[in-house]
Structure formats: C-alpha cells, structure tokens
Amino acid sequence: MAGDFALTQTAAKSLPQSEVEPQIRAFHRRIASVLAILAGLLFVAVILGSSIGPVPVPFDKTVAIVLQRLGLDTGIAFTAREALVVDQVRLPRVLTAVLVGAALGTAGTIMQGLFRNPLADPGVIGVSSGAAVGAVTCIALGWSTAHRWMLPAFAFAGAMASITLVFGIWASGRLRSISTLLLIGIGVNSLLSAVISAIMALAKNEQELRGIVFWLQGGLDARTWEHVSLIALPIVLGIALALVYGRDMNMLLLGEEHAKSAGVHVGRTRLVLLLLASLITGTGVAVTGVIGFVGLIVPHLLRLIAGPDHRLLLPASALGGALFLVLADLVSRVAFQPHNLQVGVVTAFVGAPLFLFMALRSSRAGVH
Amino acid sequence: MEARIAARGISYQVSDKRILHGVDLAAARGEFVGLLGPNGAGKSTLLRILAGLIKPSMGTVTIDGDDLRAMRPVDVARKVAYVPQDTHVAFDFSVWEIVLMGRHPHLPRFAVEGKRDHEIAALAMEQVGVRHLGDRSITSLSGGERQMVFIAKALAQEPQILLLDEPVSALDIRHQLHVLSLVRSYTEKGATAIAVLHDLNLAARFCHRLYLMADGEVTAQGPPDAVYTEEALARSYRVRAAVRYDPLVDSTTVTALGALEEPDERAEPERLQTTSEPHESTRTT
Numbered sequence: 001m002a003g004d005f006a007l008t009q010t011a012a013k014s015l016p017q018s019e020v021e022p023q024i025r026a027f028h029r030r031i032a033s034v035l036a037i038l039a040g041l042l043f044v045a046v047i048l049g050s051s052i053g054p055v056p057v058p059f060d061k062t063v064a065i066v067l068q069r070l071g072l073d074t075g076i077a078f079t080a081r082e083a084l085v086v087d088q089v090r091l092p093r094v095l096t097a098v099l100v101g102a103a104l105g106t107a108g109t110i111m112q113g114l115f116r117n118p119l120a121d122p123g124v125i126g127v128s129s130g131a132a133v134g135a136v137t138c139i140a141l142g143w144s145t146a147h148r149w150m151l152p153a154f155a156f157a158g159a160m161a162s163i164t165l166v167f168g169i170w171a172s173g174r175l176r177s178i179s180t181l182l183l184i185g186i187g188v189n190s191l192l193s194a195v196i197s198a199i200m201a202l203a204k205n206e207q208e209l210r211g212i213v214f215w216l217q218g219g220l221d222a223r224t225w226e227h228v229s230l231i232a233l234p235i236v237l238g239i240a241l242a243l244v245y246g247r248d249m250n251m252l253l254l255g256e257e258h259a260k261s262a263g264v265h266v267g268r269t270r271l272v273l274l275l276l277a278s279l280i281t282g283t284g285v286a287v288t289g290v291i292g293f294v295g296l297i298v299p300h301l302l303r304l305i306a307g308p309d310h311r312l313l314l315p316a317s318a319l320g321g322a323l324f325l326v327l328a329d330l331v332s333r334v335a336f337q338p339h340n341l342q343v344g345v346v347t348a349f350v351g352a353p354l355f356l357f358m359a360l361r362s363s364r365a366g367v368h
Numbered sequence: 369m370e371a372r373i374a375a376r377g378i379s380y381q382v383s384d385k386r387i388l389h390g391v392d393l394a395a396a397r398g399e400f401v402g403l404l405g406p407n408g409a410g411k412s413t414l415l416r417i418l419a420g421l422i423k424p425s426m427g428t429v430t431i432d433g434d435d436l437r438a439m440r441p442v443d444v445a446r447k448v449a450y451v452p453q454d455t456h457v458a459f460d461f462s463v464w465e466i467v468l469m470g471r472h473p474h475l476p477r478f479a480v481e482g483k484r485d486h487e488i489a490a491l492a493m494e495q496v497g498v499r500h501l502g503d504r505s506i507t508s509l510s511g512g513e514r515q516m517v518f519i520a521k522a523l524a525q526e527p528q529i530l531l532l533d534e535p536v537s538a539l540d541i542r543h544q545l546h547v548l549s550l551v552r553s554y555t556e557k558g559a560t561a562i563a564v565l566h567d568l569n570l571a572a573r574f575c576h577r578l579y580l581m582a583d584g585e586v587t588a589q590g591p592p593d594a595v596y597t598e599e600a601l602a603r604s605y606r607v608r609a610a611v612r613y614d615p616l617v618d619s620t621t622v623t624a625l626g627a628l629e630e631p632d633e634r635a636e637p638e639r640l641q642t643t644s645e646p647h648e649s650t651r652t653t
Contacts, residue, residue: 020486023464027480116458244477251472253459257421257452262525263445263473308459311480 034306038319042098045326049094050086052334057082066091088225096223096231097329097343098322100288103235103280105321106242108295109302109313110277113249114270115182122281122295125185125274126162129192131285132216134158136199139211151215152230152286159282162188163275178256178270218291218344220329227287238280239318245273246311253308291344293351294321294328300358371430372397372560373418373448373529378427380413380584387413388424388584395529395562395577400555402571403564404595405581406605411564412453412533414581418562419450419531431529445473449527453534453564455514460505463517467493470524485524492523495550497543511538519547523554530554532563536570548574572596573619580604593620602628 051062057078064076065086107122115124123129138144138154169184170176196216203209248269251259260266285291298320299313306312325343328350332341371394380388388410395401403411417424420436429436431447449470457466470492471485481489493499498516506514515538522530530551536544544567551561552574565571571578572592580588580595582604588595593613601609607624614621 020483020490023486023490024481024483247469247472247475247477250461250465251469253461254457254466254469255452255454257416257450260421260441261419261445261448261450261452262469263440263442265441303459307465308461309465 050090097325100284101322101325102318103284104295105298105317107277107281109299109317126188130162131155131159155286215289217342218289234283249310293347297351402575402578409581410584449522449525450531460507470521492520496520530561568622
C-alpha cells in the first residue's frame with residue numbers, strides 16, 4: 001500500500017511501541033465519556049420533561065411508564081391517568097423535542113464545519129425560511145385546518161423548494177465556491193423573509209396572524225405519536241448518514257486544498273452533507289416551526305468541551321441538541337405557569353446570552 | 369529514466385491571464401527536484417496542478433503512467449502528498465490530530481486510526497522534530513512550527529511523491545537544513561520530491577535537479593551547476609549574479625550582486641504616470 005518506501009521502515013527502531021497506546025486509549029475514552037455523559041443527561045431530561053407539568057407524576061413512576069413503552073416491566077405501580085398523561089401527552093412532545101433538537105444540533109455542526117464559519121446555523125442556506133414561507137402560505141390560504149398534515153407538508157415542501165432554488169443558483173454560477181453558496185443563502189433568506197412579511201401584512205384576520213406568529217416562533221404544543229413517527233425515520237437516518245462523514249469533515253475544516261490532497265472527494269462530500277443537513281432541518285421545522293439558536297449554540301458549546309474532531313462532535317451535537325431542546329421545552333411549560341411560552345422564545349432567551357458569552361471568551365470556538 | 373510523475377504541455381489560464389505556458393516537467397524515482405523562479409513565475413500553480421488540486425487548461429499530468437484526471441482522489445492521495453504554503457488552521461485541532469489526518473487516504477470509511485497509524489504519525493512527528501508539540505493546539509503554534517507539523521502530516525501519508533510549496537520559508541536556518549536533509553533522505557530511499565524553493569543555495573545543496581521558471585515557462589533545467597549560469601539567472605530573476613563553487617558545502621552558490629535594469633520595466637512607471645491615480649496603481653503592482 002505504501003509503495004517503495006514506508007515510513008515505518010525508515011526509523012522503526014526509534015519508537016517503543018507502547019508509547020502510542022495511551023494516546024489511542026485517551027481518544028477512545030474521550031469519545032466514550034462525552035457521549036455517555038450526554039446520553040445520560042438526555043435520559044434524565046426526558047424523564048424530567050415527562051414527569052413535570054400541571055399533573056405531576058413522580059419520577060419513579062415516569063421511569064416505569066417510559067420503560068413499559070419499551071417493553072420493560074419494572075413492577076412499580078402507576079394509575080391509568082398517570083400513564084395517559086405521560087405516555088400520550090408528554091412523551092410524544094418530549095420525543096419530538098429530542099428528534100428536532102438532534103436534527104438542529106447535527107445540522108448546525110455540519111453547516112458551521114462546511115462553511116468554516118461559527119455564525120452558520122441549520123438555516124444558513126434557506127431551509128428554515130423556505131419552510132416558514134410554505135407554512136405561512138398554508139395558514140394564509142386557510143388550508144392548515146383542512147387536514148392535520150397540511151401544515152407540515154407545506155412547510156417541508158417550502159424547505160425543499162428553497163434549497164432547490166439555492167442550489168440552482170449556485171450551480172448556474174461560474175465559480176462554485178462554498179463562500180458563494182453562503183452569499184446565495186443570505187440573499188435567498190432575505191428574499192424569503194420579505195415574502196413572509198408580505199403574507200403577514202395581507203393576513204385576513206387577527207387569528208390568522210396569531211397562527212403565523214406562533215408557527216414562526218416554533219412550538220411543541222400538542223405533538224402526538226404520529227408526529228414522532230412521521231419525523232423519526234428521516235431524522236435518525238439523516239443523522240446516521242452524516243456521522244459517516246466525520247473524518248471527511250475534519251479534513252474539510254483544514255481547507256479545501258488540504259482535503260483534496262488527502263483524498264477527499266470535496267465536491268461530492270459537500271453536496272451530500274448539505275443535502276443531509278437540509279433534509280433533517282426541513283423535516284424538523286416542518287412539525288415544530290422555526291426554532292432558533294439550537295443549531296447555533298450547541299455546536300459552539302460542544303466544540304469548547306469536546307474539541308473540533310467531528311467524529312465526536314457530530315454525535316455529541318445530536319445528543320446535545322436534543323438535550324437543549326428538551327430542557328428549553330420544559331422551561332417554556334413551567335416558567336410562567338399557567339401561561340406557556342413558545343419554545344423558540346426560550347431557546348433565544350437562553351441561547352443569545354450564552355452565545356455572547358462564548359463569543360467573548362472562547363478562542364476555541366472556531367474561525368476568527 | 370522513467371518518470372514517476374510527469375507533466376506535459378501544461379498551460380494554465382485564469383480569464384485572459386496566462387499563468388503557465390507549455391510547461392514540461394518530469395521527476396523520477398529517488399529524485400529531489402527544485403522549482404525556482406521569481407515571484408509570479410507560476411511555480412506554486414504548477415505544483416498545485418501536479419497535485420491535482422487545479423485542472424490545467426491544456427496538457428496532462430501522469431503518475432506512474434496513469435492520467436491524473438482519471439484517478440480517484442483517494443488513489444492519488446495514497447501516492448501523492450502535498451504541503452501547501454498556507455498552513456493556517458482556524459479550528460484548534462491538536463498537533464496529533466493534524467498529523468493523524470495524514471492517514472485518511474489509507475483508512476476505510478468506518479475505521480478509526482489504529483495502533484499502526486498512531487505509530488506512523490509518531491514517527492513522522494519525531495523525524496520532522498515536532499513530537500514534543502503533540503498535545504499543543506495547532507492554533508497556538510508559530511508559522512514555522514505549523515509548517516513542520518504539516519510536513520509531518522504529509523510524511524504520515526506515506527506518499528511516493530512529496531510535493532512541497534516553500535516548505536522551509538518560515539523556518540530558521542537550523543530547521544531549514546533539517547527539513548531539507550530529511551526530504552533528501554526520503555528521496556534516497558526511493559521517494560520522489562518536488563519542492564518550490566526560494567533559497568538558491570539551499571536548492572543547489574539538496575536538490576538533484578532544478579527547474580528554473582520565469583513568466584510561466586521553464587527557462588532552464590538540469591543539475592544545479594548546469595542551471596546556475598549568470599545568463600540563466602539574469603534571464604529568469606533579472607539580477608546580476610556571481611556563480612561559484614563552494615567547497616565548504618560541496619555545492620554551487622549564487623550571490624546576487626544587483627538588479628538588472630530592464631527596458632520594459634523602465635517603461636512601466638512612465639505609463640503609470642499617465643493614469644489618474646498613479647499612487648494607487650504603483651502600490652498595487
């Protein structure tokens with residue numbers, strides 16, 4: 001494989017074999033510990049989110065109900081009412097938050113890595129605003145009440161239409177560089193937000209306007225198991241495929257020429273990752289509306305903790321995004337009881353100061 | 369001698385600006401080839417074409433007889449390693465992580481670097497002399513240290529052909545000697561190296577063969593003592609130079625004595641005087 005001269009033959013004597021073992025162990029240990037801690041925290045957050053609410057259910061009973069759904073009998077007794085509240089009301093909502101948070105966290109990491117820009121978020125190439133235009137159009141036409149899947153279908157179609165538009169413009173240009181794509185994304189995003197403003201200005205009545213604003217702020221209210229099963233497959237599959245590209249993403253972070261000379265098929269890899277990130281983001285926002293800051297903050301924060309290796313960072317930001325959104329949803333439900341805040345408002349409240357703090361103090365967070 | 373890497377009739381144009389014109393170059397197994405020439409002569413562009421990073425407007429590059437354009441990127445990377453001039457990295461990978469990235473083309477998609485990959489990376493770091501920097505962040509290193517880390521990464525790639533763009537430009541003289549003799553020792557074990565160099569004396573000491581370029585063309589090529597003539601240096605660099613044999617290092621040395629007055633260069637400022645903003649124009653040239 002190494003041809004005529006292998007490095008190992010030239011100076012094999014100078015290195016005791018045992019010297020690299022700690023290095024490898026440390027790498028494996030770091031991956032295992034970061035992912036285990038995040039997964040543990042996520043489980044705790046899911047239980048918290050399923051147990052706290054207007055009808056409190058004790059933690060042990062919540063665990064028992066959740067495990068029963070997985071087919072495990074714990075022997076802890078719970079009432080049918082408690083089971084109904086946890087299993088039919090809260091768990092689907094929490095799991096929607098898990099899936100959408102994971103999608104946004106992963107997509108944010110992909111976008112920030114591909115654009116080598118810490119300000120990139122999942123919506124950087126127009127997916128979220130495309131979804132918003134689709135959803136807002138659907139509401140304005142009064143079709144959102146016709147069928148419960150009408151709104152998500154419109155939102156998803158809008159997301160796909162807008163990335164088709166962005167890629168179309170990109171492909172027609174002479175210079176197909178990644179920075180051009182970023183500029184096209186900014187342009188299309190402003191165009192689409194103008195479209196949204198226009199539709200809102202033309203809203204027929206107060207209720208319609210309220211529906212639009214609600215969707216634009218993102219929410220997890222009244223999500224059902226049907227929502228969960230609708231988005232689970234594309235999001236889980238999309239994230240799993242993205243994880244395969246962890247090492248390629250590391251190479252791309254060094255720069256296009258570095259990646260190319262290391263054997264990365266740069267054009268193809270970028271396209272696949274952009275499509276995966278857009279797919280999972282589009283799927284997520286289709287059922288929850290636009291939820292900001294998750295895909296911006298989570299990759300930042302985890303890069304500070306876990307370093308820039310995307311083989312760890314990608315799965316970590318999937319777990320971290322899920323964790324962040326589940327907790328934000330919990331806060332949105334309990335902070336101002338009996339009033340509910342929109343979860344997108346909470347993520348912004350928590351996210352914006354966190355972002356400012358990180359921007360001021362971190363040199364590890366990324367590009368400068 | 370059969371060429372391991374060869375470029376034939378390479379031309380490269382950006383819009384209507386001619387960067388390279390009809391360049392032929394070949395390097396054999398065990399050869400250390402230096403690319404020399406003034407700024408803007410097209411050396412780096414030629415190197416990037418050899419590495420397959422940019423496509424020439426005309427001409428072909430072959431590696432062991434195979435057309436570079438028909439090869440998969442990963443197959444090229446298993447044979448050819450390229451060290452760019454710009455080694456700036458924005459994300460704070462550790463030196464270890466960077467050097468291990470050199471193993472990328474040898475690893476299957478789902479694999480992580482194993483024991484052997486770590487050993488190879490450790491050896492590469494040791495040979496270049498950056499082993500002690502292993503746990504440091506690449507963003508905390510000086511330009512010279514970074515350059516050496518990327519040379520170690522290229523060695524960890526175990527290439528048969530090393531392409532280096534000004535590999536010693538940011539290094540102190542001690543490290544310049546170390547890196548160039550390391551590359552030379554690799555070629556003596558059978559590797560091929562092509563390096564863009566600016567120091568004529570170091571090039572003469574370490575390279576087997578030199579290509580002297582000017583204005584996108586090769587103006588002279590051959591062993592150092594054949595390439596370094598007063599006429600060739602005057603043509604390429606527009607300097608008056610003395611060429612001598614230096615017994616201390618058993619090599620040809622060049623001493624630049626002064627810039628040559630060029631008729632077309634004298635005409636340039638006069639033309640610029642006629643433009644509306646002479647100051648800005650002269651500054652940007």
